[in-house]
Amino acid sequence: MKHWQYIGTILTGVAALITACVGLYDKLYVVHRYINKDSSTISKKIPKEYGIVSDKDGWVFLREAPDVSSPAIAKLLNDTNLEILDKSGNWFKVTTESGRVGFIYKDRLVINYYIKE
Numbered sequence: 828m829k830h831w832q833y834i835g836t837i838l839t840g841v842a843a844l845i846t847a848c849v850g851l852y853d854k855l856y857v858v859h860r861y862i863n864k865d866s867s868t869i870s871k872k873i874p875k876e877y878g879i880v881s882d883k884d885g886w887v888f889l890r891e892a893p894d895v896s897s898p899a900i901a902k903l904l905n906d907t908n909l910e911i912l913d914k915s916g917n918w919f920k921v922t923t924e925s926g927r928v929g930f931i932y933k934d935r936l937v938i939n940y941y942i943k944e
Contacts, residue, residue, distance in 0.1 A: 875910060875911075876910075876911040876938060876939075877908060877909065877910055877911060877938070877939050878908075878909045878911055878919060878921060878931075878936035878937060878938050878939070879906055879907070879908055879909070879936065879937045879939070880903050880904065880905050880906065880907040880909065880931070880935060880936060881905055881906075881935065881936065881937045882905060882935045885904065885905050886902050886903060886904050886905065887902075887903055887931055887932075887935045888900075888901070888902055888903075888931075889901040889902075889903055889921070889923070889927060889929035889930070889931060890929055890930045890931070891929060891930070892930060893915045893916060893917075893918030893920070893930040894918075894930075895932070897930070900927060900929045901923070901927055901929070903923070903931075907923070908924060909921040909922065909923060909931070909936070910922050911936075911938070912928070914933075915930070917932060917933045917934075918930045918931065918932055918933065919931050919932075919933055919936060921936075
């Protein structure tokens with residue numbers, strides 16, 4: 828009976844490894860398609876920088892200016908997606924999905940990139 832348990836554990840590990848490889852392949856395929864386009868299309872499709880709100884308190888304030896004493900425009904919950912428009916010192920100028928524009932301190936975001944097709 829123990830042999831079947833070992834085999835089951837090994838098969839579960841192999842399945843997890845295959846799943847991870849498929850996810851990596853998908854990401855590499857998107858980058859490969861972006862790199863191999865002709866230069867006239869590449870200039871129109873520059874990767875955009877995005878951030879996801881991530882704070883130990885579970886939320887952050889979107890501020891009017893890059894300063895902690897600046898008035899808050901909105902309260903954003905963790906996992907809120909934001910497009911990064913600019914950087915100003917330790918602050919990011921961002922826009923929300925609803926179109927609000929403001930500033931968030933750099934340590935409150937997890938940064939990622941997305942190539943808009």
